[in-house]
Amino acid sequence: xxxxxxxxxxxxxxxxxxxxxxxxxxxxxxxxxxxxxxxxxxxxxxxxxxxxxxxxxxxxxxxxxxxxxxxxxxxxxxxxxxxxxxxxxxxxxxxxxxxxxxxxx
Amino acid sequence: xxxxxxxxxxxxxxxxxxxxxxxxxxxxxxxxxxxxxxxxxxxxxxxxxxxxxxxxxxxxxxxxxxxxxxxxxxxxxxxxxxxxxxxxxxxxxxxxxxxxxxxxxxxxxxxxxxxxxxxxxxxxxxxxxxxxxxxxxxxxxxxxxxxxxxxxxxxxxxxxxxxxxxxxxxxxxxxxxxxxxxxxxxxxxxxxxxxxxxxxxxxxxxxxxxxxxxxxxxxxxxxxxxxxxxxxxxxxxxxxxxxxxxxxxxxxxxxxxxxxxxxxxxxxxxxxxxxxxxxxxxxxxxxxxxxxxxxxxxxxxxxxxxxxxxxxxxxxxxxxxxxxxxxxxxxxxxxxxxxxxxxxxxxxxxxxxxxxxxxxxxxxxxxxxxxxxxx
Numbered sequence: 001x002x003x004x005x006x007x008x009x010x011x012x013x014x015x016x017x018x019x020x021x022x023x024x025x026x027x028x029x030x031x032x033x034x035x036x037x038x039x040x041x042x043x044x045x046x047x048x049x050x051x052x053x054x055x056x057x058x059x060x061x062x063x064x065x066x067x068x069x070x071x072x073x074x075x076x077x078x079x080x081x082x083x084x085x086x087x088x089x090x091x092x093x094x095x096x097x098x099x100x101x102x103x104x105x
Numbered sequence: 106x107x108x109x110x111x112x113x114x115x116x117x118x119x120x121x122x123x124x125x126x127x128x129x130x131x132x133x134x135x136x137x138x139x140x141x142x143x144x145x146x147x148x149x150x151x152x153x154x155x156x157x158x159x160x161x162x163x164x165x166x167x168x169x170x171x172x173x174x175x176x177x178x179x180x181x182x183x184x185x186x187x188x189x190x191x192x193x194x195x196x197x198x199x200x201x202x203x204x205x206x207x208x209x210x211x212x213x214x215x216x217x218x219x220x221x222x223x224x225x226x227x228x229x230x231x232x233x234x235x236x237x238x239x240x241x242x243x244x245x246x247x248x249x250x251x252x253x254x255x256x257x258x259x260x261x262x263x264x265x266x267x268x269x270x271x272x273x274x275x276x277x278x279x280x281x282x283x284x285x286x287x288x289x290x291x292x293x294x295x296x297x298x299x300x301x302x303x304x305x306x307x308x309x310x311x312x313x314x315x316x317x318x319x320x321x322x323x324x325x326x327x328x329x330x331x332x333x334x335x336x337x338x339x340x341x342x343x344x345x346x347x348x349x350x351x352x353x354x355x356x357x358x359x360x361x362x363x364x365x366x367x368x369x370x371x372x373x374x375x376x377x378x379x380x381x382x383x384x385x386x387x388x389x390x391x392x393x394x395x396x397x398x399x400x401x402x403x404x405x406x407x408x409x410x411x412x413x414x415x416x417x418x419x420x421x422x423x424x425x426x427x428x429x430x431x432x433x434x435x436x437x438x439x440x441x442x443x444x445x446x447x448x449x450x451x452x453x454x455x456x457x458x459x460x461x462x463x464x465x466x467x468x469x470x471x472x473x474x475x476x477x478x479x480x
Binding site: 001002004016017018030031032033035036037038045049050051052054055057058061065068069072073074077079080081082084086087088089090 | 128140144148149155166167168194195198199208211218219220221223224225245247248251254258261262290296302325326327354355357361363453476
């Protein structure tokens with residue numbers, strides 16, 4: 001969960017005193033705080049972690065990394081919605097512990 | 106090598122692996138600190154491309170894995186309180202506490218939400234003035250700027266119903282703890298690329314100097330990892346111990362100054378317990394005095410936590426790099442991603458889950474057979 005995902009800034013607005021961008025991650029668009037990257041403008045690429053842009057990067061790097069992360073299957077998980085997160089958690093049910101160590105008081 | 110052809114520039118990767126083999130004259134043990142890198146190494150079979158003498162040891166850089174059980178139990182206790190909206194990243198839902206996990210709290214009627222950004226939790230607090238909104242602030246230096254900003258914004262907006270359960274941990278003290286531990290085998294580190302995108306690498310030259318170890322800032326893609334390993338081996342073979350940046354397209358020496366300024370304002374350094382490892386001095390952040398009112402531990406005063414780790418689980422040994430996941434007797438038997446005994450099996454970035462998911466059921470020793478090639 002320390003991965004930062006590259007995306008393209010499509011729009012910048014100010015909300016509640018924060019600089020907020022609409023950032024497109026290969027099709028998935030999220031609201032992202034740009035306060036830590038004052039140099040980033042519309043059309044730029046940046047890497048984003050948990051809704052915060054951390055540094056500006058060039059387009060080629062961004063596209064290559066996006067493709068690589070998609071192939072590695074980590075893009076979906078990093079950008080999943082709340083419903084998707086719960087659905088993923090539901091497929092990993094925790095059952096009673098075979099040695100009883102985690103269900104005993 | 107079955108994954109070799111599946112990633113970009115497979116031929117370049119093979120060339121780099123050959124170069125590493127050509128320059129390697131002795132066995133070396135290199136630790137990748139970051140769980141994201143562990144995941145990438147195992148998924149892409151990077152470790153299997155390396156010459157026999159080069160062993161990758163998987164580090165404690167999975168925040169989900171090292172969050173102490175006591176804090177997980179506190180999170181579960183707070184999440185079960187009436188009038189609380191408990192917000193977390195999705196990765197924490199299935200981390201087993203002593204008796205249950207957050208997903209089960211939700212199923213039992215608790216108001217547990219998954220947020221993408223900590224600012225989403227602040228918005229929930231604004232929209233639900235009659236509820237206490239608590240955010241589970243886990244993570245390394247990469248995640249901390251986001252959590253710091255959420256507290257900063259909450260204070261600026263005068264929110265009285267927002268707090269954070271803070272469990273921030275730091276990479277440099279973890280490296281120092283590993284190097285200082287008896288029986289340490291690690292001879293070089295790959296530094297976590299995105300941690301360094303925030304912090305830069307100005308903190309690390311004294312660490313490299315003190316312990317005489319190469320430290321290479323490394324990315325997450327297969328070629329990044331091979332390049333980081335290659336540079337570490339070059340230094341090891343030459344007897345050098347420097348901080349080197351193999352992730353220049355993302356990381357600068359200074360890192361992100363705006364983020365570091367916010368971190369210095371909102372947090373202060375504190376001792377932290379790491380699950381499976383124990384307390385490491387000055388290895389984490391807590392809210393500074395000016396922001397202490399937003400500390401969920403202060404607000405909720407949870408007491409009477411009685412934690413109990415599975416006696417079978419050897420996550421601590423895995424996190425310290427003392428054993429590989431498959432060397433744990435419970436691995437793949439009592440402990441699987443469907444029924445994790447410890448956090449290293451829960452998170453996709455945990456070494457145990459990575460080994461399980463990519464079919465690494467055989468220990469390094471078994472692989473090497475009678476010949477102890479890895480020394």
